[in-house]
Amino acid sequence: MPAKKMSVSSAISIxxxxxxxxxxxxxxxxxxxxxxxxxxxxxxxxxxxxxxKGDIExxxxxxxxxxxxxxxxxxxxxxxxxxxLIVSMALFTVVVAFLRKKSWLYALIVxxxxxxxxxxxxxxxxxxxxxxxLNDNAPIRIDPFVPPIFGENRxxxxxxxxxxxxGSYIVGAAFLCLLFPLWKERRK
Amino acid sequence: xxxxxxxxxxxxxxxILASTVFFGNFSSQETIPTAAAKTDAEKVYVPxxxxxxxxxxxxxxxxxxxxxxxxxxxxxxxxxxxxxxxSATGYGWDKHSKEMLGGYTWGDLHHPAFSETNGEYDGxxxxxxxxxxxxxxxxDLKTFTVKDIIQVPNTSGPHCxxxxxxxxxxLFLPTRFSVPIGHKYASLDNYSKEYRGVMSAVTLDExxxxxxxxxxxxxPPWSYDLSDAGKKISKDWAVLTTYxxxxxxTNLEINASKEDRDFIVLFNWKELEKMVKEGKYDNVGxxxxxxxxxxxxxxxxxxxxxxxxxxxVTPDGKYFIASGKLAPLLTVFSFEKAFKAIKxxxxxxxxxxxxxxxxxxxxxxxxxxxxxxxxLHTQFDEKGMAYTTxxxxxxxxxxxxxxxxxxxxxxxxxxxxxxxxxxxDTVSPDxxxxxxxxxxxxxxxxxxxxxxxxxxxxxxxxGEKMKVIxxxxxxxxxxxxxxxxxxxxxxxxxxxxxxxxxxxxYNQKDARIVRKGNEVHVYGIAMRSKFIFDAKAKxxxxxxxxxxxxxxxxxxxxxxxxxxxxxFAINQYNLxxxxxxxxxxxxxFVADKPGTYPLYCTNFCSALHQEMTGYLLVKPKQ
Numbered sequence: 029m030p031a032k033k034m035s036v037s038s039a040i041s042i043x044x045x046x047x048x049x050x051x052x053x054x055x056x057x058x059x060x061x062x063x064x065x066x067x068x069x070x071x072x073x074x075x076x077x078x079x080x081k082g083d084i085e086x087x088x089x090x091x092x093x094x095x096x097x098x099x100x101x102x103x104x105x106x107x108x109x110x111x112x113l114i115v116s117m118a119l120f121t122v123v124v125a126f127l128r129k130k131s132w133l134y135a136l137i138v139x140x141x142x143x144x145x146x147x148x149x150x151x152x153x154x155x156x157x158x159x160x161x162l163n164d165n166a167p168i169r170i171d172p173f174v175p176p177i178f179g180e181n182r183x184x185x186x187x188x189x190x191x192x193x194x195g196s197y198i199v200g201a202a203f204l205c206l207l208f209p210l211w212k213e214r215r216k
Numbered sequence: 217x218x219x220x221x222x223x224x225x226x227x228x229x230x231x232i233l234a235s236t237v238f239f240g241n242f243s244s245q246e247t248i249p250t251a252a253a254k255t256d257a258e259k260v261y262v263p264x265x266x267x268x269x270x271x272x273x274x275x276x277x278x279x280x281x282x283x284x285x286x287x288x289x290x291x292x293x294x295x296x297x298x299x300x301x302x303s304a305t306g307y308g309w310d311k312h313s314k315e316m317l318g319g320y321t322w323g324d325l326h327h328p329a330f331s332e333t334n335g336e337y338d339g340x341x342x343x344x345x346x347x348x349x350x351x352x353x354x355x356d357l358k359t360f361t362v363k364d365i366i367q368v369p370n371t372s373g374p375h376c377x378x379x380x381x382x383x384x385x386x387l388f389l390p391t392r393f394s395v396p397i398g399h400k401y402a403s404l405d406n407y408s409k410e411y412r413g414v415m416s417a418v419t420l421d422e423x424x425x426x427x428x429x430x431x432x433x434x435x436p437p438w439s440y441d442l443s444d445a446g447k448k449i450s451k452d453w454a455v456l457t458t459y460x461x462x463x464x465x466t467n468l469e470i471n472a473s474k475e476d477r478d479f480i481v482l483f484n485w486k487e488l489e490k491m492v493k494e495g496k497y498d499n500v501g502x503x504x505x506x507x508x509x510x511x512x513x514x515x516x517x518x519x520x521x522x523x524x525x526x527x528x529v530t531p532d533g534k535y536f537i538a539s540g541k542l543a544p545l546l547t548v549f550s551f552e553k554a555f556k557a558i559k560x561x562x563x564x565x566x567x568x569x570x571x572x573x574x575x576x577x578x579x580x581x582x583x584x585x586x587x588x589x590x591x592l593h594t595q596f597d598e599k600g601m602a603y604t605t606x607x608x609x610x611x612x613x614x615x616x617x618x619x620x621x622x623x624x625x626x627x628x629x630x631x632x633x634x635x636x637x638x639x640x641d642t643v644s645p646d647x648x649x650x651x652x653x654x655x656x657x658x659x660x661x662x663x664x665x666x667x668x669x670x671x672x673x674x675x676x677x678x679g680e681k682m683k684v685i686x687x688x689x690x691x692x693x694x695x696x697x698x699x700x701x702x703x704x705x706x707x708x709x710x711x712x713x714x715x716x717x718x719x720x721x722y723n724q725k726d727a728r729i730v731r732k733g734n735e736v737h738v739y740g741i742a743m744r745s746k747f748i749f750d751a752k753a754k755x756x757x758x759x760x761x762x763x764x765x766x767x768x769x770x771x772x773x774x775x776x777x778x779x780x781x782x783x784f785a786i787n788q789y790n791l792x793x794x795x796x797x798x799x800x801x802x803x804x805f806v807a808d809k810p811g812t813y814p815l816y817c818t819n820f821c822s823a824l825h826q827e828m829t830g831y832l833l834v835k836p837k838q
Contacts, residue, residue: 086777089744093824167745167824 033128038209042133045205046121048198049114053077057195058151060175062087064185077110077195094184095166096158106150117143121206130213137206144199151177256685259676262289270638270699272651273328273342274672277693280323282344284360287638287649287699290674290688296360298353299323299346306783306793307362311802316353316365324348327442327696329378329387331420335447335533335643339704341420343387345374352378352389354420354427358708359796363425369503370397370414370432376440382451382643386430386485390415390440390456397434398501404465411437414505415456417485431492431504433515435481436568437463439472442526442593447533447643450551452486455536457524461567472523473542477575479517479567480527480538482554487514509569516558517567519575521545526593526634530617531600531643535580537617539591539604546591546604548617550580583620585613592633593696595640597677598647603640605632605652612652612675614682626682628673630656636697637677646701650675650682653694661689670694709778711798719770720800727751729759736761736807738769742782742795742817745824747771757830763810763837772800775821783818786832792818810836 055076062071071090072082080101088098101107117139124132152174160172168184175181181188262268268286271293276283280300284293300322301308308317323346331341342355350372353365368374368389375392394413396402402410413435419428439460446453461478464471488506491497496511497504508515521540529536539546554573557563563571590608597603602617610631614624634653638646657671669689676683714720721727721739727748730737738759740749748756749769761767773782773795784803785792795801817828 083777086775089775089777093744167827 034130034133034209034213038212039125039128041205041208041212042121042125042136045202046118046125048202048205049118049121052195052198052202053111053114055195055198056081056193057199058177059191059193061189061191062186063189064187066185074193076107077114078107080104080107093166093168094170095163095168097161097163099158104154113143121202130209133206133209137203140203140206144203148177256676256683260288260290260674260686262286262291267702269702270649271702271705272636272697272699273330274636274651274653274690274694274697275325275328275344276691277326277695278322278324278348279691279693280325280346280348282325282328282342282355283690283694285672285688286702287651288674288686290672290686292688292690294360296355296362298325298344298355298362299349299351299365303792304794306801309791309803310793311804313362314804316362318365318367320349320351322348323351325695326375327378328698329380330698330700331384332380332642333383335382335451337639337642337698337700337704338384339700339706340422341384342698343378343380343420345377345389347373347375347392350374350391352387352416352418352427354425356425357705359711360707364427366418366427366429368416368418368429369501370395370399370412370434370505371416372399374416376415376443376456379443379445379454381445381454381485382447384420387418387420387427388415388443388445388454388485389418390435390443390481392439392441394437394439397505407437407465408463413438413440415440417488429503431488431497431506432500433483433488433506433508434500435508435515436461436570438479439468440481441524444527444529444536444641446551447529447531450529450533450536453482453484453551455518455527455529455538456481456483457520457527457538459523476522477519478522478524478540479572480520480524480536480549481515481570482518482573483515485514512569515570516554517570517572518549518554518578519572520547526591528594528596528602528641530602531596531645533643535617537594537602537604541590541592541607544584544587544589544591546583546585546594546615548580548583548620549578553580554578581620583615583622585615585622585625588613588625593635595635595637595650596645597637597640597650598645600645603635603637603650603677603682605635607631607633607655612650612682614677624681626675626684628652628654628675628684629660629671629687630654630658634694634696636699638699639701640699648676648678649699650677651697651699652684653697655693657689660687709797710776711796713776713798714800717800719802720772721770722772722774724748724774725751727756729753734762734764735766735768738767738771740769740771742771742773742784742828743775744780744822745817745828747784747815747817747828747830749830755830758833759815759830760833760835761807762835763807765807765834767805767807769803770800771795771803773797780821781819782821782828783816785816785818787814787816789813789832794819807832807834810834 056074059074074081124136155175159174270287272285272287274283282296297307307313325344329343330337345352350368353362356363371391372393372395374389376390380387394411396410415433417430419430438458441457443456458479460472497506520538521543524538525541527538536549557573557577564574588606588609592605592607594602594604604613611627615622632652632654637650638648652673654671657668670693672690674686676685724741727740729750738749776798782795813832815830
């Protein structure tokens with residue numbers, strides 16, 4: 029049976045997914061909020077696809093007490109190439125929208141799922157790296173720890189909250205836009 | 217199968233939506249308690265987490281400092297050093313403040329004044345003068361730190377200051393003591409001829425944050441006591457009170473109280489400015505000096521009951537109120553009447569070459585509250601009602617300047633000098649609060665022996681009747697205060713990075729010690745909880761110099777974090793300074809004592825503050 033092209037509304041939905049990916053570049057994807065008795069207002073690490081924002085210097089200053097190495101944008105090579113990856117994904121998505129072929133859409137969804145999984149694995153990898161490679165010479169010695177990617181944790185006087193935010197939500201919405209054709213084009 | 221996937225996924229989407237809603241911040245609006253029927257205690261109680269409605273800047277008198285209070289709680293928030301050394305902040309030890317103080321160790325801070333825009337406090341700067349050592353200072357309200365201090369030449373004790381014009385064009389500094397120009401020696405027998413009461417017109421350059429003397433006026437050799445700038449219709453004018461127009465040179469208590477009348481000096485600063493532009497002045501020791509008897513115009517005298525203290529312009533700018541401090545009488549003078557008399561040249565002769573206006577032609581009305589004695593100083597509320605301190609009868613009298621009617625009286629403990637109302641000397645006072653600055657506290661507080669605190673009393677002036685709602689002791693000695701709405705002041709908590717500052721080090725790896733001949737320059741950092749002076753050294757927190765070296769230590773506090781202040785003291789070298797978050801501060805000294813001197817952080821910064829130490833090693837000469 030020759031592959032039937034997907035409907036125009038499906039193509040539009042896939043195009044929107046592409047646009048959303050580009051938009052997500054301008055928003056933070058993930059963050060961590062630190063709260064302590066002395067910091068009721070909280071300290072933040074906010075991660076964009078291409079940069080870090082928040083109270084990085086203050087957090088580094090405090091982290092040296094437990095022997096955690098300081099981090100900066102230079103510590104994460106991903107920040108240099110992640111925007112290109114996302115733009116490429118967006119272009120691929122737009123191409124799929126033009127082709128309107130289901131097989132390509134399946135491929136795109138698989139790439140999306142793999143990309144998402146890799147992203148989460150990458151964050152986890154860094155959390156393990158920073159949480160477990162603590163300098164033995166630190167004034168305060170604590171057991172190595174791995175902050176969760178999502179949710180609450182407690183280290184010394186700090187309670188941390190990790191969370192996905194705007195950029196991730198936009199990507200989530202993009203993914204939903206890719207799923208829409210599956211429902212639209214379902215066999216009746 | 218696919219259907220199942222889709223329903224699972226749509227379920228997930230709904231879940232995301234639900235969680236967004238769940239985590240969203242939809243906190244309900246805070247309920248505001250009604251102000252009605254509050255007790256005195258409730259009126260002054262500001263619970264933790266809430267902040268006061270007003271800042272009160274109380275002059276610190278001969279402590280040389282400024283006290284910052286919150287109103288209505290009357291909590292003392294901070295002491296800001298201005299004219300005196302303050303080891304708590306290192307004021308007078310770090311390079312900048314040491315240079316500003318110019319070797320003086322104390323000052324006598326009298327009448328503070330905020331910078332103004334259109335006659336309103338703009339919350340940018342605070343000015344203060346030092347009667348003790350004849351200086352003027354400007355404080356930047358972003359950091360509550362003094363930026364510049366100038367020595368005022370030809371003047372001894374600018375008590376009659378500071379007052380600023382409506383748009384902070386000038387800060388005028390008239391003097392309490394007359395001296396010969398240039399502070400030269402001159403026999404007191406020649407007082408009337410050789411002594412002068414010099415007034416300075418000072419400007420602030422906001423860019424450099426420096427004060428400059430624009431010109432001076434060689435007023436007659438009298439004492440000038442208090443002053444106020446005009447407002448609105450009188451904005452180009454200013455008024456000063458005088459005493460000792462008798463020109464007595466000894467026992468002023470008796471000899472300066474002989475005549476029934478002294479004068480108010482009424483002058484037009486726009487005219488004086490014009491005269492200076494036109495070259496109508498003499499050059500005296502580098503200053504442009506106007507001599508009123510020679511360079512005529514712009515200055516007039518208004519007779520007033522003898523030995524007046526305060527002179528205060530009403531918020532509408534139409535009247536000025538003055539009174540002899542020994543007399544029971546308050547006099548309301550009219551600017552409009554004075555302008556008319558000046559225009560028609562209705563003068564009653566001259567004193568020291570300055571035309572005298574007739575009392576009757578400038579006086580609007582006299583007010584005589586029964587048994588009230590010693591009127592000193594007047595503030596205003598939002599309706600333009602006047603509040604005058606009565607030093608001798610120890611009370612505040614509320615009265616209506618437009619009718620002369622006395623509205624209310626409240627006793628205060630004891631002997632108020634000045635009072636300060638919420639924005640009470642601007643074109644639009646707020647009313648609400650008045651603080652009476654009492655000279656004596658006597659039995660008001662737990663005794664600490666013979667040296668007593670002074671006393672400040674908070675008075676609720678929101679109603680028809682005044683009510684004293686709080687009393688607090690205060691260190692000597694608030695002469696006057698300024699009360700500003702808290703939201704007008706915009707502070708910074710951390711100094712921003714200044715990449716152009718050659719003394720700053722923001723990366724701990726760049727900390728270094730540079731030797732130039734017998735000078736040692738340290739470019740170090742302070743962070744929780746260590747000093748790094750030389751990042752590459754075996755012991756980065758040690759400074760080693762030779763006896764006799766000049767040592768310049770620049771330290772940058774690289775904790776860009778609110779309230780993480782570091783101190784830096786060198787044991788037995790009598791040195792200490794503070795370094796605020798993000799700030800680079802400098803200390804200079806000659807290492808003239810050989811030996812081993814521990815250095816340490818004096819301002820508690822962290823759990824390991826006690827470990828924040830190092831050494832200064834001074835190698836003895838061979």
